[in-house]
Amino acid sequence: MIEIRNLYKTFGSLKVLDGLTLTVKKGETFSVLGKSGTGKSVTLKCIVGLLAADAGDIFVDSVRVDLRDRKSLFSIRQMIGFLFQSGALYDSMSIRDNLIFNLTRHHKVRHNEADEKAVHYLTLVGLGRSVDKMPSELSGGMRKRAALARALVIEPRILLYDEPTTGLDPITSAEISDLIREMHSKFGITGIVVTHDILCAGIVSDRAGVLKDGVLKYTGTLNELAETRDEDVKGFFRNPL
């Protein structure tokens, strides 16, 4: 479903990705773990075409991500939902309108139908009573839920999560992680979750990998990763950053 082959990305003299290779199967949720600044978010942004890789290939549903080919990029983005670290809700619109906007603009859904869908997905994430609130009126956890509803409302086949629990208290983090797991089971979504929250990874992922020195080291189930002898990976599990 998602295949990354030998991905390279540098910013000036800083080498971030150094031949990253990853395959995520259909319906699978893969967590990319790693310290801050190791290129986790960069990987996601390359998949969705927000950043251009220096070299390497990315295939989403066998379609190659090519920033020069706007048509194929558009078709890739049609099937991807993206949960940004900050939520990235449009702050000039209510959360209901945030969802309607994406549907009517991106997926050519009529306004009435879009409105029904928006309320449905906001209810699904527990925001049924807050549909007309502005993003600034929401707490951090509610904002993440609203952003998740906005990502889900386009009924994507793939969901990419950039630090879905960052900045949340442990209880809300667990709630959001459970919600992600539930949505993936319910809709059969393929997902990549970038996180340094080991508890979140434990709840949402089928497999995980640790990103270090620009490549994914040690992929497997979370239990397999925890048992590895590598000091860096063990340290990560001892002191999740």
Added chain:
Amino acid sequence: MKRVFEQIYALTAFSLRFFREVFLPPYEFGEFAAHLENFGSRSFPLVSVIGLLMGLILALQTKPTLARFGAESFLPAMVAISVVRELGPVITALVVAGRVSSGIGAEIGSMKVTEQIDALEVSSIDPYRFLVVPRVMAGTLALPLLTAYADLLGILGAFAVMFVSGGMGWQLFMSSTIASLSVADIVPGIAKTFFFGYIISMVGSYFGFKATGGTEGVGKAATTAVVFASFLILITDFVLVKVGILLFE
């Protein structure tokens, strides 16, 4: 120095993109109307005060000098020509730049640092077409109207000074004003405000898109947008005055 040229090159490329994007669908009529209101209607009170003060101050300052030479009757012509050709367009543009350019810089900058622009991109909505094109169109069309309004108020301000000091009645003032103005005064004065309006919105949008680094970056984008827009307005005015002289005189 290299960075300055890189900045100018990037701003030029960003600005020229407008002329390609403006003709491509989807057309953002709703956004255009909203920004027209923001740029135009909401600038009205500020422009009203500035326009009136411009005429009042100009008349108050020049009246004693003209009176010394017995040329008080030339005051309506002097004010009208100064306001319509130069002061109205430039002062209105600078004042609106302070309000609108910084606003656009802060608004788009805030969207940039909170990943809202990335969210638009991921939703296959072209951020340039959605955020920049309607703002620049609104700015380009609204400023000439605001300037014409400010010019009118400036002339009325000058009349108020003349009337209060007992120097001139309404009919004489207006006939003198109208007689002094020609197409060569009005057309270049209004025409250059299309450029100023374009600069105000475009510079604000550019620095908004360039914003990085959280709230500090947003503040910097807003401030730099005003400074750069004001600078470009004055440079453009100089060039257009030269062109106006060549074309009309």
